Amino acid sequence: MTHESLAGRVVAVTGASKGIGWAVVAALTARGARVIAGARDVRGLSLEGAEFHTLDVTDETSVGAFAGAAVRAGVDALVNNAGVGSFQPFEAITVAEYRRVMDTNVLGTVLVTRALIPHFRERAAQGQGSQVVNITSDVSARTFAGGALYTASKYAGRALTQALAYEGQGYGLRVTEIRPGMVDTFFAGSVQGEAHKAGWLRPSDVADAVRYALTAPAHARIDEVLLHPVEQEVAF
Ligand code: NJP
Numbered sequence: 001m002t003h004e005s006l007a008g009r010v011v012a013v014t015g016a017s018k019g020i021g022w023a024v025v026a027a028l029t030a031r032g033a034r035v036i037a038g039a040r041d042v043r044g045l046s047l048e049g050a051e052f053h054t055l056d057v058t059d060e061t062s063v064g065a066f067a068g069a070a071v072r073a074g075v076d077a078l079v080n081n082a083g084v085g086s087f088q089p090f091e092a093i094t095v096a097e098y099r100r101v102m103d104t105n106v107l108g109t110v111l112v113t114r115a116l117i118p119h120f121r122e123r124a125a126q127g128q129g130s131q132v133v134n135i136t137s138d139v140s141a142r143t144f145a146g147g148a149l150y151t152a153s154k155y156a157g158r159a160l161t162q163a164l165a166y167e168g169q170g171y172g173l174r175v176t177e178i179r180p181g182m183v184d185t186f187f188a189g190s191v192q193g194e195a196h197k198a199g200w201l202r203p204s205d206v207a208d209a210v211r212y213a214l215t216a217p218a219h220a221r222i223d224e225v226l227l228h229p230v231e232q233e234v235a236f
Pocket residue numbers: 014015016017018019020021038039040041042055056057058081082083084085104108135136137138139179180181182183184185186187188189
C-alpha cells in the first residue's frame with residue numbers, strides 16, 4: 001500500500017453528481033476508498049467503489065438518511081462539496097435567492113457535518129481519527145462587486161471550518177478547507193468545456209487537493225489549501 005492509497009477508507013461526498021464532486025468520487029475510488037456519494041439527482045450514476053444516494057443537503061430528513069448510510073458503511077471522512085453560485089449586484093439579491101444560496105452552502109454544511117459528529121466522537125472513543133474536508137472557495141476570505149451573496153456564504157464556510165477544527169481537536173477530527181479559484185465545472189449554470197474556461201483548473205485538480213488532505217499522515221493536519229489557475233490574478 002503506497003502512502004497515497006485510500007484502501008480501507010470510507011468517505012462521504014456531497015454534491016457528487018458532477019463537477020468537482022464527481023471528480024472527487026472518481027479520484028478517491030481510484031485509490032481504493034469506498035465512497036458514499038450524494039446529490040439531489042443521482043439517476044444513472046455509477047462508479048465502481050461508490051454508492052450513490054439521493055441527497056438534498058438543505059433537508060434534514062434527506063441528510064439524516066444519507067448520514068445513516070454513511071455511518072452504516074463506517075465513514076471516516078466527509079467532503080462537504082455541494083454548493084451553488086449566485087452573482088448579482090447587491091440591490092438585486094432577493095430573499096428567495098438568499099435562502100437558496102445560504103441554505104445550500106452554509107446550512108447544508110452544518111446539517112451534514114452535525115449528523116456525522118456523534119459517529120466521529122464514537123470513532124475517537126475507539127482511538128480512531130476522522131476528517132472533514134470543506135470545499136469553500138478562494139473567495140472565502142476576499143470579495144468583489146457582484147459577489148456579496150456568494151462570498152458571504154463562503155466566508156461562512158470558512159468560519160464553520162475553523163470553528164469545527166477547534167472543537168474537533170477534542171475528538172480526533174482533522175478539518176481542512178480547500179479554496180479553489182476558477183474551475184471548469186457546471187457551476188452557476190455554466191457548462192463544462194466552454195472555450196473561455198480553457199485555462200481554468202480542472203475538477204481533477206481540486207480532487208487532487210482533497211486526496212492530499214485525506215492521505216496526510218495521521219500526525220499532520222492540512223488546515224487549508226488555496227489553489228488557482230495560473231491565468232487567474234494572484235490573490236490571497
Ligand atoms: O459545481 P457544479 P462545482 N444538495 O454545479 C450538487 C465550489 N467552487 O463542482 O443536487 C445536494 O458542477 C449538484 O448536484 P444536484 C462551489 O461553491 C466552485 O463547481 O444533482 N447536492 C452537483 O453535484 C461548490 O461548493 C468553483 O444538482 C447539491 C454539485 O452540487 C463546489 O465548489 C470555484 C445541492 C455542484 O456541481 C462544487 O461546485 C470555487 C443540494 N441542495 C468554489 N445543490 C468553480 N467551479 O469555479 C447542489 O471557488 N448540489
